[in-house]
Amino acid sequence: MKVPSDLLYSKSHEWVRIEGDTATVGITDYAQSELGDIVLVDLPEAGRVVGLDESFATIESVKSVSDIYAPLAGEITATNETLGTQSELVNADPYGSGWLVKIRLADPSQAGSLLTPDAYTAVLES
Amino acid sequence: MIVKTVPTPSLIFEKSSPGRIGCNLPVADTPEVDLETVLGPIRQSLDLPEVAELDLLRHFTNLSHINYGIETGFYPLGSCTMKYNPKINERTAGLTGFTHIHPMQPAATVPGALEVLAQVQDILCEVTGFDAISLQPLAGAHGELTCLMLIKAFHESRGEGESRRVVLVPDSAHGTNPASAALVGYTVKSVPTNAEGNTDIDALKGLLNRDVAAIMLTNPSTLGLFEPNIEEICRLVHERGAQIFCDGANMNAMVGTTRPGDHGFDCMHLNLHKTFSTPHGGGGPGCGAIGVKRHLEPFLPVPVVRRSDGGIVLDEQRPLSIGKVAAFFGQFLMEVRALTYLMAFGREGLPEISRHAVLNANYVKARLREVLPAAHDRPCMHECVLTAERYKKQNGVRALDISKRLIDYGFHPPTNYFPLIVPEAFMIEPTETESKDTLDAFCDALIAICAEASDDPELLKNAPTTQIVGRLDEAAAVKNLDVRWRPPAKPEVEAV
Numbered sequence: 001m002k003v004p005s006d007l008l009y010s011k012s013h014e015w016v017r018i019e020g021d022t023a024t025v026g027i028t029d030y031a032q033s034e035l036g037d038i039v040l041v042d043l044p045e046a047g048r049v050v051g052l053d054e055s056f057a058t059i060e061s062v063k064s065v066s067d068i069y070a071p072l073a074g075e076i077t078a079t080n081e082t083l084g085t086q087s088e089l090v091n092a093d094p095y096g097s098g099w100l101v102k103i104r105l106a107d108p109s110q111a112g113s114l115l116t117p118d119a120y121t122a123v124l125e126s
Numbered sequence: 127m128i129v130k131t132v133p134t135p136s137l138i139f140e141k142s143s144p145g146r147i148g149c150n151l152p153v154a155d156t157p158e159v160d161l162e163t164v165l166g167p168i169r170q171s172l173d174l175p176e177v178a179e180l181d182l183l184r185h186f187t188n189l190s191h192i193n194y195g196i197e198t199g200f201y202p203l204g205s206c207t208m209k210y211n212p213k214i215n216e217r218t219a220g221l222t223g224f225t226h227i228h229p230m231q232p233a234a235t236v237p238g239a240l241e242v243l244a245q246v247q248d249i250l251c252e253v254t255g256f257d258a259i260s261l262q263p264l265a266g267a268h269g270e271l272t273c274l275m276l277i278k279a280f281h282e283s284r285g286e287g288e289s290r291r292v293v294l295v296p297d298s299a300h301g302t303n304p305a306s307a308a309l310v311g312y313t314v315k316s317v318p319t320n321a322e323g324n325t326d327i328d329a330l331k332g333l334l335n336r337d338v339a340a341i342m343l344t345n346p347s348t349l350g351l352f353e354p355n356i357e358e359i360c361r362l363v364h365e366r367g368a369q370i371f372c373d374g375a376n377m378n379a380m381v382g383t384t385r386p387g388d389h390g391f392d393c394m395h396l397n398l399h400k401t402f403s404t405p406h407g408g409g410g411p412g413c414g415a416i417g418v419k420r421h422l423e424p425f426l427p428v429p430v431v432r433r434s435d436g437g438i439v440l441d442e443q444r445p446l447s448i449g450k451v452a453a454f455f456g457q458f459l460m461e462v463r464a465l466t467y468l469m470a471f472g473r474e475g476l477p478e479i480s481r482h483a484v485l486n487a488n489y490v491k492a493r494l495r496e497v498l499p500a501a502h503d504r505p506c507m508h509e510c511v512l513t514a515e516r517y518k519k520q521n522g523v524r525a526l527d528i529s530k531r532l533i534d535y536g537f538h539p540p541t542n543y544f545p546l547i548v549p550e551a552f553m554i555e556p557t558e559t560e561s562k563d564t565l566d567a568f569c570d571a572l573i574a575i576c577a578e579a580s581d582d583p584e585l586l587k588n589a590p591t592t593q594i595v596g597r598l599d600e601a602a603a604v605k606n607l608d609v610r611w612r613p614p615a616k617p618e619v620e621a622v
Contacts, residue, residue, distance in 0.1 A: 036526075037600060037601030038601070039601050039604040039605050040604075040605075060604075062600040062601055062604065063542075063543040064543060064544075064546055065301065087605070088601065
C-alpha cells in the first residue's frame with residue numbers, strides 16, 4: 001500500500017496535504033483498496049463548514065457505503081467535481097486526481113494530532 | 127466436480143421471423159378496423175418479435191433453466207434466510223375464498239379473511255412475546271420505519287418529541303437501520319462492537335443520554351451471535367427513558383425457543399418472507415409485520431384488526447394512531463401463507479425451526495474451521511460469519527473471488543463483505559431446511575476452493591467460467607447499466 005511521505009493521515013484512512021491555511025483531503029490507497037470499485041462519491045457544497053471528525057461525504061463502492069470524516073475543521077472551499085462522472089479516479093489515483101475536497105482550516109494547530117506517514121503505516125500493519 | 131457450461135441463449139427478438147404468428151385469435155364479432163389507419167405505422171416501429179407459440183414456450187422454458195433459486199439448489203445467502211417455502215402454502219393462498227375477495231368489501235362479508243389476520247396476529251404475539259401485532263408494513267425496512275414512527279409518537283405524547291433526536295445503531299447493523307432512522311428525521315450515532323462481537327456496553331453507556339429516542343438492535347447480531355447482555359442493555363436504555371427496537375431479520379434463530387418481548391424490547395419487526403416461509407425478493411412481495419408492547423399499542427397504524435365480543439372488528443377510532451402506513455391490511459395472501467406455515471408446525475413443532483437452523487450453521491462453521499475461520503470463535507446462532515482474510519494476505523484472493531468460484535461448483539454464493547466490521551467477510555446462513563448431505567457438499571466445495579486459492583489463485587480471480595456470463599464488472603453495472611436490446615441497423619425505408 002502506498003503511503004506518500006509528504007502527507008498526514010487520520011486513523012479513519014483520510015489523507016491531508018496542508019498548503020498555507022488550506023488542506024486538500026482524500027482517502028488513502030489502503031481505503032480505496034478495501035472499498036473496491038467506487039461507483040459514487042457524494043461531496044458537500046463548497047461553503048459548508050465542517051467540524052473535526054464530522055462526516056462530510058459518502059463514498060459508495062460495490063461493497064458498501066462509507067462515511068468520510070473531516071480530519072480537520074474548517075470551511076470547504078472546493079470539491080473535486082470530476083468525481084461526479086469519474087468516481088473511479090479515487091481508485092486509480094487516490095493521492096492525486098482522486099482528491100475529494102479542500103478545507104480552509106479553522107485551527108491549523110489541529111494538524112498536530114494527525115498521524116505521520118510512519119505512524120499511519122504502523123496502523124495499517126497492526 | 128464442475129457443472130457444464132451453459133450456452134448463451136439468443137434473445138426472443140433474434141428468434142423473430144417476419145409473419146410468424148404465435149396465437150390464433152377468434153373471429154371478431156365487431157366490424158374490423160384497420161389498425162394502421164387508426165394508430166399510424168406504430169406496429170412496424172415497435173419491432174415486436176414474431177414467433178410461434180412453441181418458439182415462445184421453448185425460449186422462456188430455457189431461460190427459466192438458467193435461473194437459480196432455492197428450488198434448484200442450496201442458497202446460503204447470510205442474513206436473508208433463504209429457506210424452502212413449503213408448497214402447501216401455495217395451495218391455501220390459492221383458495222378462492224381468499225383470492226376472490228376485495229379489500230373494499232364490507233368486513234361482515236369476509237369473516238374468514240379477518241379470522242386469518244387475527245390468528246396470524248395471535249400466534250405472532252405468542253411467538254415474539256409482544257402484546258400486539260400490526261400486519262400492515264409491506265417489507266422489513268418498512269416495518270423498521272413503522273416502529274420508529276411509533277417510538278416518535280410515543281415520545282411526542284410524553285412531551286419529549288423535540289428533545290429526543292438521536293437513534294443509536296450498532297456498527298454491525300443492516301444498512302436499513304440508519305436509513306429508517308434518518309427517514310423519520312433522527313440523527314444516527316454508531317455504537318461500537320467489542321472484541322467478543324457483543325455491543326460495547328461502556329460505549330453504549332457513554333452514548334445514552336436524554337437526547338436518545340431509541341436504539342435499534344439486531345439480536346442475534348449480524349455476526350450471527352446472540353447478545354448475552356441483552357437484558358442489561360434493555361434496562362440501561364429504559365433507565366434513560368429511551369426505547370429499544372429489535373431488528374427481527376434474525377428471528378429464525380429464536381422461533382419457538384426464546385422471545386424478544388421477554389428480553390425487554392419495546393417493539394420489533396418480523397420478515398414473514400424470511401422467518402415464516404413466504405416468498406422472497408422477486409418472488410415476493412415482502413411482508414414486514416411488527417410487534418409492540420402495550421405502551422406503544424395506541425399508536426399502531428389503523429385499522430387495527432382486533433377481537434371483540436366473539437367477532438373481529440376493524441378499529442379505525444384510534445386518536446393516537448400514526449395513521450396508515452399502507453393500503454388496507456398488508457400483503458393479505460402472505461398472511462395466509464404464514465398462517466399455513468405456523469399451523470403446520472404448531473406450538474410443539476416451532477422450536478424445531480430454530481434448533482435445526484442453529485445446528486446447521488454451527489455444523490458448517492465447524493467443518494470450515496481450518497480453511498475459513500470464524501470472525502468470533504464461539505457458538506453461533508442461525509448463521510456464521512467467517513473471514514477469508516488469510517487468502518487476501520497470502521496472494522490477493524478476496525472473499526469475492528472465492529464466492530465467484532463457488533458458482534462454478536454449482537452453489538449460490540453466501541453474503542460477502544457484511545457485516546462491515548469483519549474483513550473479507552463470508553456470511554453463511556444454511557437455514558433449517560437443508561440436509562447434512564447438502565451441507566457436506568457445500569463445505570467440500572469450499573474446502574476444495576480454498577486449496578485452489580493457494581495453488582492456483584488465477585482460477586478464482588477469473589471465475590466463474592461455467593456460466594452464460596463470466597465475471598461481471600460490478601462498478602459498470604452500477605454506473606452504466608445498459609440492458610436494452612437495440613435492433614441491428616436497417617436500411618432506411620423511403621417515405622411513400
